[in-house]
Amino acid sequence: MDQEQFPTSADTAxxxxxxxxASPLLAGFSVTLITLITGNESPEHLLKYPDITLAVLLIATISFVLAVQFTVASRVYNLSKQEYQNRTLNMKANDRAQAYAVVMSKLEKKIVQVRLAFNFGLITLFLGLAGILLPPYPSSIRTYIVCGLFIFLVCEVAWLVYAGLESYIFRRSLGKKQKAKSQ
Structure with a gap:
C-alpha cells in the first residue's frame, strides 16, 4: 500500500x-419502527407489504450494528506513525515501515467496511421507510411521497458514490503533492 493511500486522520474521525x-442512533430508529409494526395487531391494514418492510428494516438494523462493530475493530489499527514506531523499537527501520504499511492497509479496510455497512444500512432504512409510506390502497397522495423518497434515494446513492470517489482522489492527491515537494 502506498503511503498516499493511507487513511487520513479525517478518515478515521x-x-x-x-x-x-450515527449508526447506533439509526439502528435504534430502525428497531423502533420494527417494534411499532410488529406490535400492531393488523399491520396489513397499514402497510402494503408488511413482511418485506420488516425484513428491509431488520437488514438496516443489522447493517448499522455491523458499522459499530467494524468501528470498534478499526481502533486496533488506528495508531499514529510515532506511536507505532515507539511500539516497534526492536524492529529495523525498513521492516517497521513495511509493517506500518500493513497496519494502515488493515485500517483502510476497516474504514471501508464501516462506510459500506453504514451506507447499506442507510439505503435499506430509506427503503423500509418507503415500505411504511407505501399506501395499502392505490390512488393515495402517499404514492407521490414514496416516489419523492425514491428520487431522494437515487440522489443519496449518487452522493455516496461521489463522496467515496472524492475521498479516494483527495488522499491520492496528497501523496502526489508530497512526492513533488521531496523531488
Whole structure:
C-alpha cells in the first residue's frame, strides 16, 4: 500500500463518528419502527407489504450494528506513525515501515467496511421507510411521497458514490503533492 493511500486522520474521525454516533442512533430508529409494526395487531391494514418492510428494516438494523462493530475493530489499527514506531523499537527501520504499511492497509479496510455497512444500512432504512409510506390502497397522495423518497434515494446513492470517489482522489492527491515537494 502506498503511503498516499493511507487513511487520513479525517478518515478515521469520520468512521468513528459513523460508528459511535450515527449508526447506533439509526439502528435504534430502525428497531423502533420494527417494534411499532410488529406490535400492531393488523399491520396489513397499514402497510402494503408488511413482511418485506420488516425484513428491509431488520437488514438496516443489522447493517448499522455491523458499522459499530467494524468501528470498534478499526481502533486496533488506528495508531499514529510515532506511536507505532515507539511500539516497534526492536524492529529495523525498513521492516517497521513495511509493517506500518500493513497496519494502515488493515485500517483502510476497516474504514471501508464501516462506510459500506453504514451506507447499506442507510439505503435499506430509506427503503423500509418507503415500505411504511407505501399506501395499502392505490390512488393515495402517499404514492407521490414514496416516489419523492425514491428520487431522494437515487440522489443519496449518487452522493455516496461521489463522496467515496472524492475521498479516494483527495488522499491520492496528497501523496502526489508530497512526492513533488521531496523531488
Amino acid at each position: 469520520s468512521a468513528n463518528t459513523v460508528g459511535t454516533v
